[in-house]
Amino acid sequence: MAKEVIWSNEAIKSFDDVISYLKENWTAKEIDNFILQTDAAIDLISEFPFIFKKYNKHNIRTALITKHNLLVYKVYSSHIIVLNFWDTRQDPIK
Numbered sequence: 001m002a003k004e005v006i007w008s009n010e011a012i013k014s015f016d017d018v019i020s021y022l023k024e025n026w027t028a029k030e031i032d033n034f035i036l037q038t039d040a041a042i043d044l045i046s047e048f049p050f051i052f053k054k055y056n057k058h059n060i061r062t063a064l065i066t067k068h069n070l071l072v073y074k075v076y077s078s079h080i081i082v083l084n085f086w087d088t089r090q091d092p093i094k
Contacts, residue, residue: 002046004079011072014085018069037065042082049075062086 007015015038022031041063044051052063055072060083063071070086 003049003075005042005046005073005082006079007082008084010084011082018085018087034066034069038071041065041071045071045073045080049080064088 018034019031022034041052045063050061052061054060055062059075061073061075063073065071065085068088070088071082072084072086073080073082
């Protein structure tokens with residue numbers, strides 16, 4: 001049974017930031033591809049929450065959307081929360 005996927009405010013903001021960056025530097029095709037890949041990952045996560053790599057012991061997982069973007073999410077018993085979209089070129093310490 002598919003779990004409900006809820007987007008945090010930070011996830012919405014970071015997704016919008018990625019879209020803004022793509023609008024400024026790439027074409028509509030790349031934006032469409034990013035959205036399609038994100039939707040596909042969300043569908044997979046909803047059906048198979050543990051399919052992607054575990055990040056830590058707190059059930060936080062990461063799904064690679066593109067080579068530069070990770071989707072970070074947390075699995076709960078009744079639902080899944082998308083926490084953030086992370087640029088893989090960023091330093092995680094900062």
